[in-house]
Amino acid sequence: MKRNATAVWNGSLKEGTGKLTTQSTTLSDTQYSFKSRFEEGVGTNPEELIAAAHSGCFTMQLSAYITEAGFEIESIETKCDIDLVDGTILTSQLTVTAKVSGIAEDDFQQLVTKAEKNCPISKVLNAAISTTATLA
Numbered sequence: 009m010k011r012n013a014t015a016v017w018n019g020s021l022k023e024g025t026g027k028l029t030t031q032s033t034t035l036s037d038t039q040y041s042f043k044s045r046f047e048e049g050v051g052t053n054p055e056e057l058i059a060a061a062h063s064g065c066f067t068m069q070l071s072a073y074i075t076e077a078g079f080e081i082e083s084i085e086t087k088c089d090i091d092l093v094d095g096t097i098l099t100s101q102l103t104v105t106a107k108v109s110g111i112a113e114d115d116f117q118q119l120v121t122k123a124e125k126n127c128p129i130s131k132v133l134n135a136a137i138s139t140t141a142t143l144a
Contacts, residue, residue, distance in 0.1 A: 015040075028052065055090040055097065062100050062129045063088035070123035074108055077119060082107035100133060 017026040027037040043049025063086040074081055084106040091099040
């Protein structure tokens with residue numbers, strides 16, 4: 009399976025603006041800018057999108073493990089905080105609240121740890137990056 013998104017940027021870093029569009033069109037010409045990334049501007053930013061991806065991926069992975077273990081899930085809510093310092097993402101912190109019938113605390117914590125290590129976004133956050141660049 010492959011998924012894609014497109015970023016278009018116009019102008020300089022600080023005065024320019026960008027638009028993001030995803031294959032699903034959930035994001036369609038969604039605004040992002042220097043201000044939305046580093047100050048308090050309107051729009052999204054890459055770190056917010058990584059936080060959304062990580063919290064969503066982790067929550068689905070945890071749901072799969074809990075279901076495989078034979079427990080019934082009422083709800084799982086995960087917040088992800090991404091910490092960007094000096095141009096580097098230092099941490100991705102997941103905060104989880106779940107309602108699961110009949111599961112013991114130790115079993116739940118083991119499944120949380122397993123999901124944290126095995127969700128695809130957790131794995132990619134420490135990946136080597138390669139780029140193919142073409143000027144049009």
